[in-house]
Amino acid sequence: MRFVILGAPGSGKGTLAAELTKEYKIPHISTGDIFRANIKNKTALGNEAKIYIEQGKLVPDRITISMLNDRIKQDDCNSGFLLDGFPRNISQAEALSKILSEMNSALDGVILAEVSHETIKDRVSARRVCTACGASYNMKYKPPKVENVCDDCSAKVIQRADDDPDTVQIRLNTYEEQTAPLIDFYDKQNLLIHANNETDYHKALDQIREGMKNRGLV
Numbered sequence: 001m002r003f004v005i006l007g008a009p010g011s012g013k014g015t016l017a018a019e020l021t022k023e024y025k026i027p028h029i030s031t032g033d034i035f036r037a038n039i040k041n042k043t044a045l046g047n048e049a050k051i052y053i054e055q056g057k058l059v060p061d062r063i064t065i066s067m068l069n070d071r072i073k074q075d076d077c078n079s080g081f082l083l084d085g086f087p088r089n090i091s092q093a094e095a096l097s098k099i100l101s102e103m104n105s106a107l108d109g110v111i112l113a114e115v116s117h118e119t120i121k122d123r124v125s126a127r128r129v130c131t132a133c134g135a136s137y138n139m140k141y142k143p144p145k146v147e148n149v150c151d152d153c154s155a156k157v158i159q160r161a162d163d164d165p166d167t168v169q170i171r172l173n174t175y176e177e178q179t180a181p182l183i184d185f186y187d188k189q190n191l192l193i194h195a196n197n198e199t200d201y202h203k204a205l206d207q208i209r210e211g212m213k214n215r216g217l218v
C-alpha cells in the first residue's frame with residue numbers, strides 16, 4: 001500500500017498517519033519529522049532546511065525530493081509507505097510519480113484530511129510536541145500528565161518554533177497557494193479518499209478505512 005496523506009498544517013494528518021501506519025504495518029514517512037531530526041542533529045541538510053522552516057516557507061524541491069527519493073528506496077518501504085507532508089506542490093507530486101513509475105509502482109490512494117482554517121489556528125496554538133520521540137499533545141484536549149513532560153518517554157514537551165500564530169498564518173497561505181492545487185491533481189487521477197477531521201479523528205479514521213475498502217485495498 002502506497003499512500004499520501006494531504007492536509008493543511010494542523011489538520012491532524014500526523015495523528016491519522018500514526019494510527020494508520022500502525023494498523024497497516026507500513027512506515028510513516030514525515031518529511032517534517034526528517035527535517036526536524038536533521039535540525040536537531042545539526043547536519044548540513046538540517047542547517048539549510050532550518051532557514052526555510054522557521055519562516056514558514058517550503059524547503060526547496062532540490063533538497064526535499066532528493067531526501068524523499070533516498071527514503072522510499074530503503075528496504076522497509078518494499079511493501080508500502082504512508083507519506084505525510086510530501087508532496088507539497090505540483091512539481092514534488094510529478095517527481096513522486098516519476099520515482100514510483102521507475103520502480104514499476106504507483107500510488108494507491110491519497111487521503112485528504114479536511115479541517116477549517118479556524119479550527120486549525122485553535123489547534124496549532126494548543127499543540128505541543130515531545131523533543132525526543134515526537135509525540136503530539138494538545139493543551140486543551142490532551143495535555144501531558146505532568147506539565148511539559150512527555151507521557152511516553154519523559155523528555156521535554158515544547159511548542160514548535162513554527163507554531164507561533166504569525167508563522168502559522170504564513171504556513172496556511174503557503175498551503176493554499178502551493179499544496180491545495182494537489183487536491184485537484186489527485187482528484188483527476190481518482191485517488192482521493194476524503195476524511196473529515198474537524199471534530200473526531202476516530203470518525204476520520206473510519207472514513208479512511210471505508211475508502212480503502214471501497215478501493216479493494218484492505
Ligand code: AMP
Binds near residue numbers: 033053059060064092
Ligand atoms: P510539517 O511537520 O509537515 O508541518 O512540516 C514542517 C515544515 O517542514 C514545513 O512548514 C516546511 O517548511 C518543511 N517541509 C516539510 N515537508 C516539506 C515538503 N514536502 N516540501 C517542502 N518543505 C517541507
